[in-house]
């Protein structure tokens with residue numbers, strides 16, 4: 001599903017073509033016991049489901065884009081919720097006409113490559129998440 005190499009507290013991660021990014025990242029964090037950290041990277045996908053939260057209604061709006069797109073940037077963080085790895089990932093995707101779509105990344109299918117850096121935080125208890133009724137978000141519990 002992926003290949004990686006560790007450089008002290010950072011991992012270079014290459015997820016295999018045609019794999020789902022979020023699923024692969026979750027598996028990687030579980031296997032390497034990473035419960036706190038940061039993610040950044042790039043690549044290309046041909047399908048991505050993005051999520052937008054309408055703050056006034058607190059409703060999530062999900063949309064799936066099925067076209068070839070560059071991952072112009074992927075950025076995220078790793079924490080834990082109820083003892084499980086909790087990923088929070090956002091993405092900017094470049095289309096064939098050089099415009100972009102972006103948002104919270106629910107899942108995307110690689111078509112090309114996906115090259116990520118995962119930085120593991122250590123030295124303090126891993127941050128959890130708690131539901132925040134005002135925003136409807138699972139906020140960092142620091």
Ligand code: FE
Nearest residue numbers: 088089090104
């Ligand atoms: Fe988000």
